[in-house]
Amino acid sequence: MNEERSQDLLAVDNLRVCFHTRNGTTVAVDDMSFRLQPGQVLGIVGESGSGKSVACHSLLGLIPSPPGKVEAGSARLKGEDLLRMSEKQLRNVRGNRIGMIFQDPMTSLNPYMKVGAQLVEPLRRHRAASAKEARAKAIAALGEVGIKNPEQRIDDYPHQFSGGMRQRVMIAMALMTEPEILIADEPTTALDVTVQAQILQLIKKIQASHGMAVIFITHDLAVAADMADHMLVMEKGVVVEQGPPEQIFKGHQHPYTKKLIDAIPTSSKPPSGAPRKLEQLVQVNHLRTSFSVDRHTQVHAVNDITLDVRRGEILGLVGESGSGKSTLGRSIIRLIESQSGEVLIDGVDLYQLGTNKLKRARRDFQMIFQDPYASLNPRMTVFDTLAEPLLIHGIAKRDTLTEQINQLMDDVGLDRTSARKYPHEFSGGQRQRIAIARALAPRPKLIIADEPVSALDVTIQAQILKLLLKLTEKHDLTMLFISHDLSVVRYIADRVAVMQQGQLVELASTETLFQQPQHPYTQALLSAIPRVEL
Amino acid sequence: MQRITEQTATEPVLEEGSSLTRDAMHRLFKNRLALVSAGFLLLLILVALLTPWIAPYAYQDQNLLLGASSPSAQHWLGTDTLGRDQLTRILYGTRVSLMVGFVATAVALGIGVLWGATAGYLGGRVDNAMMRIVDVLYALPFAIFIILLTVIFGSSMLLLFLAIGAVEWLTMARIVRGQVLTIKRQEYIEAAIAMGLSRWRIIRRHVIPNAVGPIIVYTTLTIPSVILLESFLSFLGLGIQPPQSSWGSLISDGVENMENYPWMLIFPALTLSVTLFALNFLGDGLRDALDPRASKD
Numbered sequence: 001m002n003e004e005r006s007q008d009l010l011a012v013d014n015l016r017v018c019f020h021t022r023n024g025t026t027v028a029v030d031d032m033s034f035r036l037q038p039g040q041v042l043g044i045v046g047e048s049g050s051g052k053s054v055a056c057h058s059l060l061g062l063i064p065s066p067p068g069k070v071e072a073g074s075a076r077l078k079g080e081d082l083l084r085m086s087e088k089q090l091r092n093v094r095g096n097r098i099g100m101i102f103q104d105p106m107t108s109l110n111p112y113m114k115v116g117a118q119l120v121e122p123l124r125r126h127r128a129a130s131a132k133e134a135r136a137k138a139i140a141a142l143g144e145v146g147i148k149n150p151e152q153r154i155d156d157y158p159h160q161f162s163g164g165m166r167q168r169v170m171i172a173m174a175l176m177t178e179p180e181i182l183i184a185d186e187p188t189t190a191l192d193v194t195v196q197a198q199i200l201q202l203i204k205k206i207q208a209s210h211g212m213a214v215i216f217i218t219h220d221l222a223v224a225a226d227m228a229d230h231m232l233v234m235e236k237g238v239v240v241e242q243g244p245p246e247q248i249f250k251g252h253q254h255p256y257t258k259k260l261i262d263a264i265p266t267s268s269k270p271p272s273g274a275p276r277k278l279e280q281l282v283q284v285n286h287l288r289t290s291f292s293v294d295r296h297t298q299v300h301a302v303n304d305i306t307l308d309v310r311r312g313e314i315l316g317l318v319g320e321s322g323s324g325k326s327t328l329g330r331s332i333i334r335l336i337e338s339q340s341g342e343v344l345i346d347g348v349d350l351y352q353l354g355t356n357k358l359k360r361a362r363r364d365f366q367m368i369f370q371d372p373y374a375s376l377n378p379r380m381t382v383f384d385t386l387a388e389p390l391l392i393h394g395i396a397k398r399d400t401l402t403e404q405i406n407q408l409m410d411d412v413g414l415d416r417t418s419a420r421k422y423p424h425e426f427s428g429g430q431r432q433r434i435a436i437a438r439a440l441a442p443r444p445k446l447i448i449a450d451e452p453v454s455a456l457d458v459t460i461q462a463q464i465l466k467l468l469l470k471l472t473e474k475h476d477l478t479m480l481f482i483s484h485d486l487s488v489v490r491y492i493a494d495r496v497a498v499m500q501q502g503q504l505v506e507l508a509s510t511e512t513l514f515q516q517p518q519h520p521y522t523q524a525l526l527s528a529i530p531r532v533e534l
Numbered sequence: 535m536q537r538i539t540e541q542t543a544t545e546p547v548l549e550e551g552s553s554l555t556r557d558a559m560h561r562l563f564k565n566r567l568a569l570v571s572a573g574f575l576l577l578l579i580l581v582a583l584l585t586p587w588i589a590p591y592a593y594q595d596q597n598l599l600l601g602a603s604s605p606s607a608q609h610w611l612g613t614d615t616l617g618r619d620q621l622t623r624i625l626y627g628t629r630v631s632l633m634v635g636f637v638a639t640a641v642a643l644g645i646g647v648l649w650g651a652t653a654g655y656l657g658g659r660v661d662n663a664m665m666r667i668v669d670v671l672y673a674l675p676f677a678i679f680i681i682l683l684t685v686i687f688g689s690s691m692l693l694l695f696l697a698i699g700a701v702e703w704l705t706m707a708r709i710v711r712g713q714v715l716t717i718k719r720q721e722y723i724e725a726a727i728a729m730g731l732s733r734w735r736i737i738r739r740h741v742i743p744n745a746v747g748p749i750i751v752y753t754t755l756t757i758p759s760v761i762l763l764e765s766f767l768s769f770l771g772l773g774i775q776p777p778q779s780s781w782g783s784l785i786s787d788g789v790e791n792m793e794n795y796p797w798m799l800i801f802p803a804l805t806l807s808v809t810l811f812a813l814n815f816l817g818d819g820l821r822d823a824l825d826p827r828a829s830k831d
Contacts, residue, residue, distance in 0.1 A: 335728055362730030375721035379743040388739070389729045438725070 008076075009180060009213050010036040010059075015073035015083075017051070017058045017237075020066065028054040030237045032073070036181065041207060041214045043228025043245070045221055045260070047457035048428075051237035052217050056183050059083075060098060061090045077181075096126040099174030103186040105166035109158040115142075115169050116154035123176045134176075141172040145202060163321075164195035168202065175206065182207070183215045188223065192320035192484065197528040200227060219458065221260055222530040225249065233257050263462035265491035281446060281478045282309035282332065287341035289324075289331045301327040302338065303502035309446070314472060314479045316493030316510065318486055318525070324502040329448045329482050333365045334358060345446065363393040363442035370451035372431035376423040382409070382434055383419040389441040408437040411474075413467060429460035433467070440471065447472075450482045465492055486529050490514055498522050561823040568819020571812035578809060582629045589626065591619040605797055612797040614787060623779040624802055630780040631806075634695060634764040635757040641699025642760075643753055646706025647742070653707070654714030655737050665711065668704050676701050677770075684772050691774070698763050702756055709752050713745035720744075747824035754817035758810040765806065781806045 017029040029051040036042050046052040057063050059075050059082050075082040082093065094100075099122075102108040110118060119141065120134035129137070135154070142150035145168040158166060167187060174182055184203060188196040200223065207214050216227050224231055225245045233241040233248065233256065241254040248257060289302040301324040309315045319325040330336040332343050334350055343350045345365065353361060369375035376385060386405045390396035396404045406416050412433040423431055432452065439447055449468070453461040469492060472479055483489050489496055490510055497507040498519065506519040517523045562568055581588070590610075605612045611620040653664035680697050687693050717723065718741070726736045764774075765782025774780040781802050788799030 333728065335724060359730040359732065362728060365728075367725065367728040369721045369725060371721060375725050377722040377726075377740050377744065379746075380739075388726075388731070392729065392731060392735075435725075438729075442729070 007037055008035050009038045009040075010075065010077050012036075012055075012059070012075045013073055015055060015058070015075060016071045017054055017063065017068060018071050019068050028068070028237050029058065032234075032237075032239050034232055034239070034242065036213050036215065038180070038213055039207075039211045040230060041216055041228045043216045043218065043224035043231040044234060045218060045224045045231060046234035047219060047260075047459065049236070050234040052232075052234050053185055054237075055234075056185065056215055056217060060094050060100070060183075061085075061087065062094075092126065095122040095174075095179075096177045097179055098181045098183060099177065099179035101167070101170045101174055101182070101184045101187045104190050105163055105170055106190070108170060109166055111158050114155050114157055115161070119154070119169070119173050119176060122173065126177050137176060138172070141175050142169070144175070144206070145169070145172045146198075147172070164191055164199060167191060167195075167199055171199075171202065171206065175210070178210065179212065181213045181215065183217070185217045186219065187216075189219070193486065194320065194524055194528045196223075197530070200530070203227070220530065221264060221458070226530050233260065259459055263459045265462065265465065265487045279311045280308045281311040281346065282480075283344040284308070284332060285342045285344070287328070287331055287338050287343065289327055289336060289338040300324075300502045302331055305341075305499075305502075305504050307497055307504060307507060309478055309480055310495075311478055312472075312476060313494040314469075314481050314492055316489035316496040317480060317482045317499065318484065318489050318496060319499035320484060320525075322501075323499040325482050325499045326450055328499065329367075329450050329480055332480070333362075333367065333446075333448055335367070360393075363389070363395075364444050365446040365448065366439035366442065366444040368432075368435055368439050368447060368449040368452045371455050372428055372435050373423075373455075375435050376431060376438075378423055381420050381422055382414070385423075385434060385438055386419075386441055389438060393442045395442060404441075408441055411440065411471065412437040427460075428456055429464060432456060432460075432464055436464075436467065436471070440475065443475070445478060447477055447479045448482070449479055451484065452481075453488060454483065454485065461488070468492065486525060498525070558820075558823040562819055565819040565822065567815045568823075571815040571819070574808070574812045575816065578628060578812075579632060581625065582632050585625045585629055589619075589622045591622045604795075611801045612795070614798055615791060615795070618777075620798065620801055623784060624781075624805055627779040627781045627784050627802065628805070630691075630774055630778065631761050631764060631782070631809075633691075634698065634780070635761045637695045638698040638702060638760045638764075639753055639756045641695060642702035642706050642756055643749070644703075645699070646703035647710050647745075647749060649703070650707035650710025650712075651714050651737055651742055651745070654711035655718060655733070655741060657715075657718070661711070665708075668707055671701075672704050680767060680772060694764065694767065694774075698760050701763075702760060706749075706752060706756070709748060710745055713748055714741055717741050717744050747821075750824065751817055751821040754813055754820060758813045761806070761810070 012035075013033045015029055015032040016027070019026045019028055032051075032055055034042065044052045044056070054063060054068070058068070058070050061082075063070075070083055073083065077093065077097065082090070085093070109115065116135065116138055119138035120129075120131070123129045123134045123137060124131075139150045139154055142154060147153055147165060147168055153161075158169070161169060170187075182203075187203070188199050191199060203214065203216075204227065206212070214227075216224065218224050218227075225248075228245055231242060231245050231248050232239050233254070235256045241248060241257045243251075249261065284305060284307050287302055287305045288300065290298045290300045292298050303324070305328060307315075317325050317328065327336055331338045332350075334343075338351065341351075345361075348361070350358070350361070380388075383405060386408055387396070387401055390401060390404055405419060409416050409419065414430065414433050414437065418426075423434065426434065432455075436452075452468070453464050456464060465488065468479070468481075471477065481489065481493055493510050495507065495509050496513045498505050498513070498521065500521045506513065506517070506522045508518070513522065514526065517526055562572075603613045603617070611624065613619055614623065649664060649668075653661045679701070683693060683697050723736060723740055726740050731739075761781070764780060765785060768774045768780050768782030768786060774783050784802035785799065785806065788795075788802055792799045
């Protein structure tokens, strides 16, 4: 492993990174070794906390230190060890010989600087280019990443670009100095699926035309398989498997890789044994919700939507960001007030109920939120969190409370003994289980689940999806499952509704929708999903 | 980060979760300076409570023959121009100053938290109206306000508490409102609404507990500022009237006799400064301890 091959662009050997905190030492990356050849795309895959980002950031001295510390190893960029470089030497590498793209294009550009000024910065700094030269180069780079009218757009501020466009600007910025290596840290995670497909295409094209080496960090196996020539699978700071994608997928030996691959929702929902009822639970008629942006402009987030949710079914609601799917979910249960239309739940129009009646009616429809870190009150124990809905709606008496809470915790697969703990003591997946238990507590008829698995790692996601399926069956629940992720929806939903710009473009049974999408937008969405060919 | 818990094999026992409060206490105990400050303040409170029994003299006892004498075996911290024991007067002053500090802060806390939380949570027009009232009160010149009150009602301790509290709650209300505005947008509040909770219950159970960190910290910073305010008023002759003493009135006396009898200034000033330092250190310590970013994950 240690013999140096002359064609290695980057040779990392036995890298070990630790974080020393007051709660002890965490080994973030342990004994990591890999080679990167010029023009190669290396995919690093792992779940959150696997050390994939830390490893790459530590190469450029970008980990917060303290508490982070590179304890051992070497990383030779054409023979020069990055880990032994001074801060000054490293500055000549960063943004010059190694470029970086980050996950969130919304925050990685300075909102107070025109994009042009940000683009020319690395060039002026590293190559001492003249202002005119740099500007010409920046315009060319913007054109190359597919931004129209680069001569004009160069003088725009970041907020004038959409998320996908900003990621293109970030890529243009990384390209300015013609780096030998491009590190892309989850570059498409924050983007919609159609935009993600475009950005992946762009990175591939640029990689080929510049002959750059790319380190592509992602949690998404399908994306990695699509992009990489060579893959590393990381678990808890250790590289458990590496090789070309075919080998990883076909000949996977390591149990963790297998677990990751199995967790990808590929199949559709197993048909349930119970005969499907066609009775409606929810009927939404001509619902309209709009927000005023200012005095003259209104955004119609939900624009004349009519749909029904049948008793006992899981209705998937998909759409890209800004399509109004979350607003629709919240409008149905009056967390956001609609301007017109009606929502009948069991025949009762929610929009005709007074404040007090509505409060009482709320026990019938509950919500599960996307971010389990934000949706639980950090100052209430699990017990208190679950007790609240039970007591408010008079479902439990003081003496039966503990028993009922225990049952809820069993239902969602939480350990009974942890009832007195606070949310911050649980992992993301466990927190989502608490949130699910809270939604189940008042024994609702309808659950609105707004992206309930989007913030979770893929293996956890698979567990939570299974849990949701089990619970809907057991408690005879009806669910509106909102998601941007089509494969997840395919796995869980009986029928799927597709939204685009506030309108419902298609509603069909899951099978029909995935086999024969009718609307062009649905077709575009489906073709953009990165797939693993097995 | 994994929590290490001792497992008992026999029966499942409810694990005691390490609560945020306990975490905060844990961090606070690691902060030496804050801990020493807390100890000092506790001692001070104890002394203030026990003053009538431990003070060597009565606070109004004069010994005109003695006059202003420097520290001695009989009078550890010397006497003032009327021959009153300085230590005794400082001890009684501590009672007054601490009482002003705590009572006026409690007044400010009570009004400020309720006002700020209500304005922040209800938002819209109510918020606007409530905060404009705060702005108007902010604009009133404080000294004139107090002078007016003392002229009308005469100077009394109670009035002093109320007057100071009435001024200090404004900042508290602003801080709480800001906190509540942030908390209101959190998903757990939306979850509480979706659950069918009443507004009042949401404010009480979900909003205020989450704003409590900054409130505690600001409280420890309000106490010294209130004590300073009382000192300032007594210094102007508007606060505590002789023969009663407070730190402010003692310092004011001390300043008059600073050249001839420096101990009359040094000792009360020293007590005040050390107390203020202690309160500030404790406030800093609490702020760090309650910072959610310092939580275990």
